Amino acid sequence: MFYREAGDFNTTYAEDQQTFPIKFDRYRYYLVLFIAIVVVPFTVNDYWVNSIFMPFLIYAIAAIGLNILVGYCGQVSLGTGGFMAVGAYACYKLMTAFPEVSMFIHVLLAGGITAMVGVLFGLPSLRIKGFYLAVATLAAQFFLVWLFNRFPWFYNYSASGQISAPERDTFGITITGPNTEAWAAYAFCLVFTIFSAYVARNLTRGSVGRKWMAIRDMDIAAEIIGVNPLRAKLTAFAVSSFFIGISGALFFSIYLGAVEVGEAFGIQKSFLVLFMIIIGGLGSIFGSFAGAAFLVLLPVALKVVGVDILGWPTDIVAHLQLVIVGLLIIVFLIAEPHGIAQLWRVAKERLRLWPFPH
Amino acid sequence: MNYKLGTLAVAGLMAASPVMADLVFPSLSYRTGPYAAGGIPFADGYADYFTLLNERDGGIGGEPLQVPECETAYNTEKGVECYESLKGSGGLVYQPLSTGITYQLIPKVTVDNIPMLTSGLGRTSAKNGNVFSHIFNFPANYWDGASVAIKHILEEEGGDLSGKKVSLIYHNSAYGKEPIRTLQELSKKHGFELTEVPVDHPGQEQKSQWLQIRRDKPDYVIMYGWGVMNQVAVQEAVNIRFPMDKFIGIWWSGSENDVLSAGAGANGYKALTFHNVGSDYPLYDDLQQYVFDAGMAAGAGDQAGTVVYNRGLYAAMLVAEAAKTAQEIHGTAQITPAQMRDGMEALAITEEKMAALGLPGFGPEFAVSCENHGGNGFVAVTQWDASTKEWSLITDFMQSDQDVIQPLIDEDSNSYASENNIDPQCE
Numbered sequence: 001m002f003y004r005e006a007g008d009f010n011t012t013y014a015e016d017q018q019t020f021p022i023k024f025d026r027y028r029y030y031l032v033l034f035i036a037i038v039v040v041p042f043t044v045n046d047y048w049v050n051s052i053f054m055p056f057l058i059y060a061i062a063a064i065g066l067n068i069l070v071g072y073c074g075q076v077s078l079g080t081g082g083f084m085a086v087g088a089y090a091c092y093k094l095m096t097a098f099p100e101v102s103m104f105i106h107v108l109l110a111g112g113i114t115a116m117v118g119v120l121f122g123l124p125s126l127r128i129k130g131f132y133l134a135v136a137t138l139a140a141q142f143f144l145v146w147l148f149n150r151f152p153w154f155y156n157y158s159a160s161g162q163i164s165a166p167e168r169d170t171f172g173i174t175i176t177g178p179n180t181e182a183w184a185a186y187a188f189c190l191v192f193t194i195f196s197a198y199v200a201r202n203l204t205r206g207s208v209g210r211k212w213m214a215i216r217d218m219d220i221a222a223e224i225i226g227v228n229p230l231r232a233k234l235t236a237f238a239v240s241s242f243f244i245g246i247s248g249a250l251f252f253s254i255y256l257g258a259v260e261v262g263e264a265f266g267i268q269k270s271f272l273v274l275f276m277i278i279i280g281g282l283g284s285i286f287g288s289f290a291g292a293a294f295l296v297l298l299p300v301a302l303k304v305v306g307v308d309i310l311g312w313p314t315d316i317v318a319h320l321q322l323v324i325v326g327l328l329i330i331v332f333l334i335a336e337p338h339g340i341a342q343l344w345r346v347a348k349e350r351l352r353l354w355p356f357p358h
Numbered sequence: 359m360n361y362k363l364g365t366l367a368v369a370g371l372m373a374a375s376p377v378m379a380d381l382v383f384p385s386l387s388y389r390t391g392p393y394a395a396g397g398i399p400f401a402d403g404y405a406d407y408f409t410l411l412n413e414r415d416g417g418i419g420g421e422p423l424q425v426p427e428c429e430t431a432y433n434t435e436k437g438v439e440c441y442e443s444l445k446g447s448g449g450l451v452y453q454p455l456s457t458g459i460t461y462q463l464i465p466k467v468t469v470d471n472i473p474m475l476t477s478g479l480g481r482t483s484a485k486n487g488n489v490f491s492h493i494f495n496f497p498a499n500y501w502d503g504a505s506v507a508i509k510h511i512l513e514e515e516g517g518d519l520s521g522k523k524v525s526l527i528y529h530n531s532a533y534g535k536e537p538i539r540t541l542q543e544l545s546k547k548h549g550f551e552l553t554e555v556p557v558d559h560p561g562q563e564q565k566s567q568w569l570q571i572r573r574d575k576p577d578y579v580i581m582y583g584w585g586v587m588n589q590v591a592v593q594e595a596v597n598i599r600f601p602m603d604k605f606i607g608i609w610w611s612g613s614e615n616d617v618l619s620a621g622a623g624a625n626g627y628k629a630l631t632f633h634n635v636g637s638d639y640p641l642y643d644d645l646q647q648y649v650f651d652a653g654m655a656a657g658a659g660d661q662a663g664t665v666v667y668n669r670g671l672y673a674a675m676l677v678a679e680a681a682k683t684a685q686e687i688h689g690t691a692q693i694t695p696a697q698m699r700d701g702m703e704a705l706a707i708t709e710e711k712m713a714a715l716g717l718p719g720f721g722p723e724f725a726v727s728c729e730n731h732g733g734n735g736f737v738a739v740t741q742w743d744a745s746t747k748e749w750s751l752i753t754d755f756m757q758s759d760q761d762v763i764q765p766l767i768d769e770d771s772n773s774y775a776s777e778n779n780i781d782p783q784c785e
Contacts, residue, residue, distance in 0.1 A: 047446060051439040149530060149556075159539050159770055160481070160532035162461050166777055177778075178465035256434060258461045260532050262559050263434060300439065303429075313657075314429035315389030315398075322390075 002351040019201055025348075036190060041183040049182040054255045056296045057189040058247050061196045063276040063288035065243030070274070071282035072204050073236035074216030075125050079137035081269035082144030083241050085261050086114045087248025089154050092163040095176075095253065096156060103170040103253070107192065110249035111242040117144075118241020125233050129219075141270055148261040164258035176253045185254050192250060196243050201285045203239065212236050213283075244273075279332050281341025290340035298325060380424045381417065381693070383408060383677060384449035386440050386459065389657070391431040392560035393456075393585035395615040396666050398657055400455055401427065403670020405656035406649050410641075411678060413648040418681050419691040432585070434458045441466065450698040451475055451677050457533035460493075465778070468492045473699040475680075477673055478503070478609055478632055482536055483770035485732025487703065488782040490771065494702050496676070496733035497724050498632040498758075500582075501766065503608045504537035505758035506630060506737035507580050508544045510606065513753075515577075520549035525576040527567060527583070527591060530556035534582045537608075541580070543762050561587025568594040581607040588616035596623030603628060606739070612749070613665040617742045625744035628752075629665075630737050633672040633721040635749045637663030641671070641716030665740075665749055672721060679715075680705045703728060722755045728784035732767075735760065 008023045010016045020026040044053065062080060069077050091110035094101070121140040125133050148154045155163045167177030173184050203209050211232040214222035223229055252259045259265070272295065280291020299321050306317035336342055350357075387401035388394060408423045417423045426447055428440035437459035441452065452467060452474045454460050460480035467474045468491060476484065476495045484493035512519060526541055528534030538554060545552040553574055555567045561583060568591075571579060579600065583591055588611045595605050603626040607616070612629020642662070649655055650662065661667040684693045684701020693701070706725040712718055722736035735758040740749045774780070 047442040050442045055435070159483075159535065160457075160461065161535045162458075162532045164461065164465075167779075178469040256438065256462060257465065259434070260458055260461075262531060263458055266559070307428075313389075314387065314427045315394075315657075318390040318429040318431060 002354070003348045004352055019205075033194070036194075041187050041190075044182050044186055046182050049186045050255070051300060052297065053186050054189055056293055057186075057193040058250045058255055059273065059276060059292040059296055060193055060289050061250070062244050062247035062273045063280060063292045064196050064200045064285060065240045065247065066273050067277045067280075067282065067285070067288045068200060068204065068212070068243070069236050069240035071277055071284065071287070072209060072216060073212035073233065073240075075122075075233060075236060076130065076134040077137040077240070078134050078267070078270045078274065079121060079140035079144070080244055080273040081265040081267060082141040083114050083118055083244040084248030084251060084269060085144050085148055085265035086117045086241075087111060087245030088252035088259060088265065089148055089163065089261075090114065090245065091249035091253050092156075092165070093154070095166065095168055099166070099168065103168050103175045103188070106168075107246055107249045107253070111246040114245020114248065115238040115242040118237045118244070119234050122234050122237025122241075125237065126230060138267075138270075141267055145261050145265060160260075162258050162260050163252065165253040168253075176257065178257070180254075189250055189254055192246055196246065197285055197289070200239075200243065204285070208232075208235060216283075275329060277339075279329060279339055281339030281344075284339070284341035286344060287339050287341030290344065294340065295325070298328075381421045381681060382424045382426065382444075382447050382449045383674070384440075384444040384447065384452060385425050385427045386430050386437060386444075386452060386454045386456075387427050388430050388432045388456070390429060391433070391585075392562075392587075393432040395589075396585055396610065396613065397432065397455065399613070399615075399661040399664050399666035400670040400673070402655070402657040402659070402661045403667040403672075404453070404674045405670075406645060406662075407671045407674035407678065409649050409654050409656070410645055413652065413654070414644060418678055419685045421691045430454070430456065430459060432456050432458075434462050438462060445470065445472070448695070450681065450693065450695050451702070453477070453673055453677070455479065457481075457536070458531065461532055464490065464493055470695075471699070472695040473702050475673065475677055475702065477669075477676065479533065482732075483767045483774065485730065485767050486771035487726075487728050487731035488771070488784045489775040489780055490731060491783045492699055494726065494731045496705075496726055496731065497707070497722050498735050498737050499732055500533075500536040500608070501540040501763045502632075502735035502737050502758035503630050504540040504580070505544065505735070505763055506739070506756060507606050507608075508541070508548065508550075509756060509759065510628075510739050510753065511578050512548065522550045522578070523553065523574065523576040524550050524578045524580060525553045525555055525571055525574060527555045527557060527564075527571070527579060527581045529561060529583050529587055530558045533584065533610075537580075537582055539766055540763060543766065544759070547759075547762060557583065557587055557591070560585060562590055564590050564594050568598055571600070572598045578604045578606065581605070581611045583607065583611045588613075589619050592617055592620045592624050592627060595627075596620045602626040603741070606630065609669070609737075612740060612742075614747070614749070615664075615666075617744070618747070622744045624742055627742045629740050629742070629749070631665070631740050631751075632737050632755075633668060634717075634719060634738075635665055635668060635740055635751065637668075639717050639720065644716060668720075671717075675715060675717065675720075676705070676707070677702075679707065679711065702726060703731070735763065 003022050003024050005022055020029050066080050069075050087110045090113040091106050094106040124136045155161055165176040174180050175188050211227045214227050215232045276291035276295050279294055281287025302321045306312045307314055385404050388397035405425050408425045412423050430437040430440050457479050460476050473492050478498055480495055482499040482501045484490040484495050541552050557564055557567055607629040609631050617624040617627055680702040683704050684697045685691055687700055688697045703726055708723050712720050724733035736755040738751050738755045739753045741752045
């Protein structure tokens with residue numbers, strides 16, 4: 001009944017190749033966009049933005065970035081936290097050096113700088129594969145965190161070694177610092193999330209994405225049919241790091257406002273984003289969103305249910321949270337290795353036939 | 359799917375919002391994670407003191423008290439989430455007990471007009487109330503701690519430190535880096551050689567750091583550690599047979615949890631403190647009667663009398679007294695966070711006040727003013743006795759070297775003020 005192409009006629013190639021070829025799906029997508037752009041900014045308060053929407057949007061960008069590398073190009077990376085740190089510190093240095101420039105430009109430049117660093121750490125991927133590459137990116141993670149802790153230039157010689165975002169604006173609206181309105185911070189992150197998802201989606205279904213997937217599926221075969229592994233792998237590293245850098249910049253400047261590299265961008269961040277794409281679905285843009293939503297919302301939801309509604313002690317709820325998240329990861333890996341995105345696909349197939357499955 | 363969970367969260371928030379009529383003292387606690395060893399006793403002490411006030415006195419000024427707790431796990435992201443979710447409950451004052459979360463909240467609470475108390479932690483230069491209008495860090499701060507540690511060493515060495523070596527082993531975070539500037543200044547002033555030995559979060563592995571200390575052979579080691587890092591460091595110091603009475607921890611590295619696991623070897627280990635230790639106070643009788651015997655103790659109820667539990671009591675006592683002061687100033691029992699801030703700025707802790715509360719001689723006397731949000735920097739040294747398993751004060755409360763610290767505070771706070779365009783609040 002739903003998601004059916006009956007009566008939905010495409011008369012041009014462009015229509016035939018759009019992201020959401022089914023009319024129902026397309027309208028659903030427009031509705032989500034409409035709610036996100038028009039409804040949410042006028043209804044949110046500080047709590048909703050700072051606890052739910054902002055982490056969700058920012059982690060979604062990071063998950064999209066990592067998904068390009070791991071899910072589409074098959075290069076396992078554990079360096080996400082380090083690359084986010086590059087984005088954050090690049091953004092900080094740019095913000096403090098050029099206060100009059102718009103935050104949009106700073107965040108994009110931070111992404112660009114991270115892309116370059118990503119390519120640098122992507123070079124070993126031409127020689128090493130699989131687990132060995134994972135270890136090489138792990139080295140990037142530790143090296144970058146050490147670097148930002150070790151050299152005071154990166155944190156402008158502040159006594160505490162923390163970086164904190166001064167007040168900056170874009171188009172005259174305060175975007176960073178404590179005086180930011182909730183809707184402004186939300187809208188700023190939303191713009192980047194939509195931009196990232198749009199770019200990533202269209203890259204992955206074009207020739208670039210096909211090359212990545214060819215490399216992922218069998219690199220030798222891909223090379224034989226004419227895919228240049230050097231370019232494919234390095235573009236994957238660059239694009240992935242670009243998005244991760246943007247998310248790191250937003251994470252620092254908009255969301256937290258002050259970070260300490262070891263605590264905010266440690267190895268646990270790399271794992272968190274990796275879990276997001278594993279649970280959400282490798283090789284799927286929707287999966288990145290689903291995974292980010294799942295891991296951002298689940299702890300909040302568990303806390304609300306456990307502490308606020310049931311009145312359990314906070315430590316028990318915190319421990320339960322670890323147990324439940326861990327359990328869910330295992331369950332997902334066993335029951336649905338392709339993640340929430342696959343569940344969504346199956347649900348769509350079912351809904352198409354519903355209510356007459358035969 | 360996220361909409362479904364979202365609705366759930368809304369429903370939860372609505373069900374959870376406490377009645378606005380009470381005075382709310384939110385507790386950003388951490389009972390889980392690598393820092394739980396310090397987080398649990400503090401949260402218990404904090405909650406028990408307010409329970410006592412509720413049960414014995416019916417709250418403060420007749421207003422019942424609430425202590426909603428939120429688990430941060432010492433993690434800044436969760437800290438922000440906790441702050442935002444508790445903000446709606448009308449919390450009067452926040453005490454995050456984490457330097458990382460403090461840095462995050464400093465601009466936020468200032469804009470939201472809510473005071474924050476960071477006793478012995480957080481941003482040291484917040485002592486300058488002229489710049490940090492909503493942040494308080496009385497009675498002592500990290501730089502006071504560093505200075506008094508050196509003062510104690512000076513006393514031990516007969517007043518001369520030239521040519522001596524002092525190592526600082528610190529948690530490689532905003533917290534651990536705080537004392538470095540002060541110690542560098544002090545090393546210039548007193549002529550000792552300072553080496554810095556960072557330990558990365560969470561600090562379970564310190565072999566290489568202690569190897570370095572063994573090689574350097576410092577005369578004294580000062581530690582700025584927290585959580586599991588402390589226990590490991592004390593154990594490692596015992597392992598390399600470092601003389602424990604020349605090993606001095608900051609107040610966050612001086613609880614029972616930190617030394618018990620090292621057994622007899624930890625005997626003589628020293629730590630700083632800005633409040634007294636032990637449970638030999640009249641207040642404990644009341645706690646026994648109204649809280650412990652009534653089965654209302656927070657957590658497992660097994661932390662009473664420990665050093666960090668006492669710090670939780672002390673922290674609660676300070677804000678409770680500030681709330682009383684605020685009620686007097688504004689002539690209303692139902693104070694707002696903004697009025698609470700005025701109360702904190704007018705707070706004066708005297709010996710009579712502490713004695714009347716059942717805590718005679720528990721901490722230094724101090725008075726807060728608009729310019730000085732940090733007290734006078736009186737710190738004492740405690741020592742661990744492994745045979746009786748007790749901490750005891752071995753010095754009086756002594757004042758830190760204000761000649762060194764005050765210029766550093768002015769410098770740091772003024773640079774913060776110029777970075778963030780803050781006008782001085784005091785006339």
